[in-house]
Amino acid sequence: MPKFYIFFLLMFCATITLAQETTLKGKVTGSDVFGSEPAPLVGVNILVKNTATGTSTGTNGEFSLNVNNLPVELVFSYIGYEKKTITVNSESFLDVLLVVDVYSSDDVLIVGSRFRPRTSITSPVPIDNIKLKDLQSTSQTSLDKMLHYTVPSFNSTQQTISDATAHFDPADLRGLGPSRTLVLINGKRKNPSALVYINDTPGKGDVGVDMNSIPINAIKRVEVLRDGASAQYGSDAIAGVINIILNDQTENTVIGAYSGITDEGDGFQIGATVNTGLKIGEDGFLNVSTGYSNQNETNRAGSPGKDDLFGIPATDPWIIENPSLGMRVGLPNMKSANAYYNSEIKLEGGGEVYSFGGLVFREGLSYALYRAPYWIPDPFFIKHDEGTVYQGFQPTFETSIFDAQWTTGVRSQKLGWDYDLSYTFGNNTVDYKVDNSINLDLEELSPTVFDPGGYGFNSSIINFDISKLFFKIFFVSIGTEFRQENFITIEGDEASFFGAGVQSFPGLQPQNAIDAKRQNIGVYLDLGLDATDNIYLGGAVRFEDYSDFGETVNFKVNGRIKTSDNRFSLRGSVSSGFRAPSLHQIHLSNIQTLISAGTVSNQGTFNNDSPVLRQLGVNKLKEETATNITFGIAGRPIDGLFFSVDVFQIDLDDRVVYSSSIFTDDTTTTVYRILQANSITSLKFFLNAVNTRTQGIDVVASYDWGKLRLNFAASFLDHTIEGKINTPKVLEDDGIDIFDRKEQSRILTARPNEKVILGASYDFNPVTVGVTGIYFGSVTWQHVNNGLNGVDLGNGPLPTDDAAFDQTFSSKVLVDLFASVRITNEISFTVSVNNLLDVFPDVIDTKGDFVTDLGGRFKYPWEVNQFGFNGRVILVTVNFTL
Numbered sequence: 008m009p010k011f012y013i014f015f016l017l018m019f020c021a022t023i024t025l026a027q028e029t030t031l032k033g034k035v036t037g038s039d040v041f042g043s044e045p046a047p048l049v050g051v052n053i054l055v056k057n058t059a060t061g062t063s064t065g066t067n068g069e070f071s072l073n074v075n076n077l078p079v080e081l082v083f084s085y086i087g088y089e090k091k092t093i094t095v096n097s098e099s100f101l102d103v104l105l106v107v108d109v110y111s112s113d114d115v116l117i118v119g120s121r122f123r124p125r126t127s128i129t130s131p132v133p134i135d136n137i138k139l140k141d142l143q144s145t146s147q148t149s150l151d152k153m154l155h156y157t158v159p160s161f162n163s164t165q166q167t168i169s170d171a172t173a174h175f176d177p178a179d180l181r182g183l184g185p186s187r188t189l190v191l192i193n194g195k196r197k198n199p200s201a202l203v204y205i206n207d208t209p210g211k212g213d214v215g216v217d218m219n220s221i222p223i224n225a226i227k228r229v230e231v232l233r234d235g236a237s238a239q240y241g242s243d244a245i246a247g248v249i250n251i252i253l254n255d256q257t258e259n260t261v262i263g264a265y266s267g268i269t270d271e272g273d274g275f276q277i278g279a280t281v282n283t284g285l286k287i288g289e290d291g292f293l294n295v296s297t298g299y300s301n302q303n304e305t306n307r308a309g310s311p312g313k314d315d316l317f318g319i320p321a322t323d324p325w326i327i328e329n330p331s332l333g334m335r336v337g338l339p340n341m342k343s344a345n346a347y348y349n350s351e352i353k354l355e356g357g358g359e360v361y362s363f364g365g366l367v368f369r370e371g372l373s374y375a376l377y378r379a380p381y382w383i384p385d386p387f388f389i390k391h392d393e394g395t396v397y398q399g400f401q402p403t404f405e406t407s408i409f410d411a412q413w414t415t416g417v418r419s420q421k422l423g424w425d426y427d428l429s430y431t432f433g434n435n436t437v438d439y440k441v442d443n444s445i446n447l448d449l450e451e452l453s454p455t456v457f458d459p460g461g462y463g464f465n466s467s468i469i470n471f472d473i474s475k476l477f478f479k480i481f482f483v484s485i486g487t488e489f490r491q492e493n494f495i496t497i498e499g500d501e502a503s504f505f506g507a508g509v510q511s512f513p514g515l516q517p518q519n520a521i522d523a524k525r526q527n528i529g530v531y532l533d534l535g536l537d538a539t540d541n542i543y544l545g546g547a548v549r550f551e552d553y554s555d556f557g558e559t560v561n562f563k564v565n566g567r568i569k570t571s572d573n574r575f576s577l578r579g580s581v582s583s584g585f586r587a588p589s590l591h592q593i594h595l596s597n598i599q600t601l602i603s604a605g606t607v608s609n610q611g612t613f614n615n616d617s618p619v620l621r622q623l624g625v626n627k628l629k630e631e632t633a634t635n636i637t638f639g640i641a642g643r644p645i646d647g648l649f650f651s652v653d654v655f656q657i658d659l660d661d662r663v664v665y666s667s668s669i670f671t672d673d674t675t676t677t678v679y680r681i682l683q684a685n686s687i688t689s690l691k692f693f694l695n696a697v698n699t700r701t702q703g704i705d706v707v708a709s710y711d712w713g714k715l716r717l718n719f720a721a722s723f724l725d726h727t728i729e730g731k732i733n734t735p736k737v738l739e740d741d742g743i744d745i746f747d748r749k750e751q752s753r754i755l756t757a758r759p760n761e762k763v764i765l766g767a768s769y770d771f772n773p774v775t776v777g778v779t780g781i782y783f784g785s786v787t788w789q790h791v792n793n794g795l796n797g798v799d800l801g802n803g804p805l806p807t808d809d810a811a812f813d814q815t816f817s818s819k820v821l822v823d824l825f826a827s828v829r830i831t832n833e834i835s836f837t838v839s840v841n842n843l844l845d846v847f848p849d850v851i852d853t854k855g856d857f858v859t860d861l862g863g864r865f866k867y868p869w870e871v872n873q874f875g876f877n878g879r880v881i882l883v884t885v886n887f888t889l
Contacts, residue, residue, distance in 0.1 A: 017798070031097060032071050032098075033069070035101075035582075037104070047064075049649075057832070058888060079094070120382070129573070129576060132580050135233070136230055141862060144766075147841070150219070154347070161178070167339075174437075178216075179215070182726060198463065203595055209832075222298050225347035235582045235635030236584075242551070255284070262886070264279040270845055270878070279298065282294070300448055304340045304372075308334035311864070313326060315862070316861055319379075325380055329379075333399065339386055342371075344369075360417050362415040362416075371406040373403070380397050402512070405440040407437070408435075409437075424475045441503065455501040482535040483534055485794060487528065487530045487531075490526065493524045494524075499515050513609065518598045543568075548560065548562045563580060578640070581634075586663075597612050611689075619690075638653070656700065660698045661698070663694070664750070665693055694733075700729050704721075706719070722763075726755045749870075759783045781820050783818060788868060821843075826839075851868055880889075
């Protein structure tokens with residue numbers, strides 16, 4: 008069926024039928040753990056049992072809900088309180104009291120605290136608690152993009168022409184790189200991906216969790232802790248922690264389908280999801296999710312009509328026929344299938360056994376630079392149809408990505424202590440394929456399809472935690488974690504790396520193959536004291552011992568003072584943190600193909616154990632260390648209005664970076680001798696080289712007034728490099744800049760340092776409409792001399808100063824719009840327009856240096872990124888609740 012018809016079939020797949028309804032009104036209050044008078048609860052979820060019909064409490068904890076008929080069962084749920092179901096037989100006003108549940112499973116898993124339930128007001132650290140409906144209101148189709156348009160300090164944009172990075176999309180909090188955001192699922196550590204980002208994109212040199220591997224229909228809510236938490240959770244929790252709470256509903260089967268397309272008519276996407284649940288025994292449950300999606304490519308390539316990179320004029324016959332130089336620059340083709348589950352079984356005598364996990368498989372296809380006939384002339388062995396003129400070729404870069412996680416554990420009580428014992432296994436693999444390419448060194452023996460190898464990563468984790476509440480005010484938690492990690496590099500077939508290797512992506516060689524393992528054990532003590540009804544004090548200390556780099560100890564202290572009416576609170580925390588260098592950064596080695604000013608070259612990455620790095624004076628990698636300071640205020644000055652303002656500073660020392668491309672023509676240097684001995688033109692490596700400081704302010708506010716909801720969130724950051732770059736003496740003596748200004752801009756200005764989100768929605772019942780405006784601050788790309796500085800290209804000499812070529816891409820505002828209609832209690836239908844005003848980033852201004860945009864092949868920036876360059880996207884979603 009043509010894509011056009013599939014798209015519009017979803018728009019008209021149902022007929023609106025409205026039934027006469029009864030309006031129920033009431034008020035929800037909640038008890039306090041100290042026995043104070045019940046207070047109104049704002050934001051309580053209220054659902055008609057076994058349907059998607061529902062609402063939430065607004066001003067003064069009051070609600071209004073239309074139902075088809077009476078009697079009806081209503082389910083009331085709120086974080087930190089026991090779920091309550093009541094049967095309503097008449098239209099009389101409902102007074103509903105919810106009872107606090109200190110040990111509910113949701114609250115034990117709330118990120119940032121192992122203690123009693125905390126709300127946004129009473130938490131000593133800033134936490135965003137984002138419900139599934141808030142994520143879905145962004146009308147994005149993947150978790151990382153939903154968070155990108157919901158949490159100002161979170162960034163994730165799809166990349167292009169960047170090998171496997173285009174199929175993963177680096178994501179981070181507070182602009183500190185993917186490596187420094189810890190991701191949990193149901194409070195348990197999620198394994199990172201097998202890929203280290205080594206292409207020229209944001210996040211270069213880092214390793215992160217594959218956020219595309221977590222299907223959205225398996226999620227109940229997402230908690231984002233915007234504070235350092237290494238003393239509580241271990242390595243990586245420097246910028247913050249993202250805790251994904253899986254779906255546990257047992258009342259419905261929800262079937263969803265969506266389809267979308269860009270304003271340019273490309274990027275067609277379609278997908279379907281199913282989520283269902285059932286009860287096991289009296290209080291146990293099993294929730295299962297599955298889904299499939301298919302995304303087609305987009306193309307936003309430049310159209311220069313000439314090729315300055317190779318010095319080919321506009322009069323060239325091939326360029327006349329191919330003014331865009333054969334390029335395809337945009338989203339990759341991507342197919343994905345997933346299955347996730349979440350379960351819990353109650354034990355006789357108390358306690359429960361829990362298990363959750365899932366599998367995700369993706370296949371991606373993107374493109375390398377087009378090999379024009381003047382780039383790769385027509386050797387006799389390149390096949391094309393007889394009687395036709397050789398047109399060159401465009402290699403494809405294809406990935407098969409597999410991600411799996413499985414956790415099982417038991418929670419119970421022994422000798423007055425609560426305990427939680429669990430085992431988690433995680434695995435991520437990426438296998439490569441290069442098609443429609445050749446290896447010139449194999450001549451007529453060259454295949455056109457190659458297996459360049461791949462990467463794998465797996466981890467096994469055992470957690471044991473015990474906790475106890477003393478005197479109803481003093482909480483003690485003690486725990487340990489044992490983790491084993493395994494990084495694997497798989498060599499490619501010989502044809503992929505023979506000689507100079509396959510065009511576009513030389514295969515991984517036997518000397519690159521590795522199977523590296525390490526173990527670490529951590530022990531922590533976490534304390535919390537409700538000193539009075541209004542004062543909370545907390546502290547934690549954690550010891551970690553890694554088999555490869557040694558030991559580290561970290562601490563955290565935090566506190567909160569609130570007013571007796573729970574309207575306002577002051578909070579603050581000070582902590583130390585660390586990040587262990589990843590196995591990927593320690594052991595990765597490979598060869599990459601580079602192109603600059605018409606010259607194609609090979610660049611080698613040497614692993615941290617290589618004798619070559621010892622010759623260069625590069626030390627073994629060690630842990631990064633951090634100091635986090637956060638202070639803030641949160642308040643609910645009037646019913647329905649919530650706000651928080653938090654200021655923070657993060658000092659990060661010995662930051663692991665991926666070096667600049669290192670080369671020299673000076674035959675007297677150590678670098679030159681190494682390049683010659685390894686038959687490469689440049690080299691790179693990982694090292695502890697930079698100290699950075701990040702300062703910022705986060706502002707969050709929301710206002711609920713009846714059926715109107717307003718949201719505001721903003722993040723303002725400033726990144727600086729403190730002191731000088733730590734350059735090994737050998738390289739310093741050779742005059743080598745190991746982390747040049749272009750690489751520095753990747754950690755300072757590649758992501759927007761200002762981001763503001765303002766949204767409004769109104770429930771007209773049965774129609775809900777919403778609009779969101781997102782302000783993306785400017786980003787700056789910094790130039791580094793590529794050999795053209797001062798060169799006369801025909802219009803006078805180019806500047807000699809690198810800064811003269813820099814470009815700041817101006818701030819932009821995107822507007823998203825959605826309208827959702829509840830056709831019946833079982834059917835809902837949503838139409839959304841993302842980037843309503845069809846906004847694009849600024850066009851690249853080369854300022855005469857044609858290498859900047861690769862001879863016009865790229866129209867929009869890719870080394871720095873605000874929101875991608877797809878333009879307007881229309882998306883239609885249909886949900887059926889059974």
